[in-house]
Amino acid sequence: MDQKIIIGLVSLFSMGILFFSFSDRSKNISVEPIKTNSAVQTENDLQVITIVAYGGYTPHKISAKAGIKSRLDIKTKGTYDCSSALVIPSLNFKKNLPPFGVTSINLPAQAKGSKITGLCSMGMFFFDINFE
Numbered sequence: 001m002d003q004k005i006i007i008g009l010v011s012l013f014s015m016g017i018l019f020f021s022f023s024d025r026s027k028n029i030s031v032e033p034i035k036t037n038s039a040v041q042t043e044n045d046l047q048v049i050t051i052v053a054y055g056g057y058t059p060h061k062i063s064a065k066a067g068i069k070s071r072l073d074i075k076t077k078g079t080y081d082c083s084s085a086l087v088i089p090s091l092n093f094k095k096n097l098p099p100f101g102v103t104s105i106n107l108p109a110q111a112k113g114s115k116i117t118g119l120c121s122m123g124m125f126f127f128d129i130n131f132e
Contacts, residue, residue, distance in 0.1 A: 040064050046071055049107075049129060053083040053097060057118065057127040066112035066131035072105040085121035094121075 039062050041048045047070040052058045054077055064070060076084060076097050084097045088105070097103050110116070110131040118127045 045069070048073060050075060051118070051127055052077065053086065054079045055081055056083055056120075056125040060125075060127045062127065062129045064110075064129050064131050066114065067109050069109055070107040072107055072116075072129070074103045074105070076100055076103070082120040082122045083125045086118055087121055088116060088118045090116055 039050050039059050041050070045068070047065055047068050049062060049064055049070055050073045051062070052075045074086060074097060076099055079097065079099055084099065085095075086097055086103075087094050091105070091107070093105060095103065107116070112131060114131045116129045116131075118129075119125065
């Protein structure tokens with residue numbers, strides 16, 4: 001084999017190793033679960049519901065207050081799986097979430113007994129927000 005081809009292949013292989021060694025996917029990212037009771041906070045008459053999207057949705061069952069304006073914050077921390085493709089059918093919401101950051105969705109006041117379900121694009125992962 002020609003020496004230039006061998007040098008080129010070795011260089012390409014080395015660049016590939018460097019790329020995957022320093023890429024975000026190779027980092028050991030730990031996502032701590034959110035406790036259901038801490039997923040809902042109140043800020044100035046606004047109910048803030050926080051869910052982490054990473055290998056599914058955490059927490060996946062949430063109880064929230066009915067009759068008040070709410071904001072749903074979806075946090076992503078190195079999310080590259082299908083949970084980054086969020087669908088909320090009742091809100092006609094579909095969006096590919098960024099790998100890192102917070103995506104906020106304003107929710108109108110919900111009636112008592114209503115439920116909002118969020119799904120990944122494949123329907124494998126879900127979360128339910130029950131309004132009481």
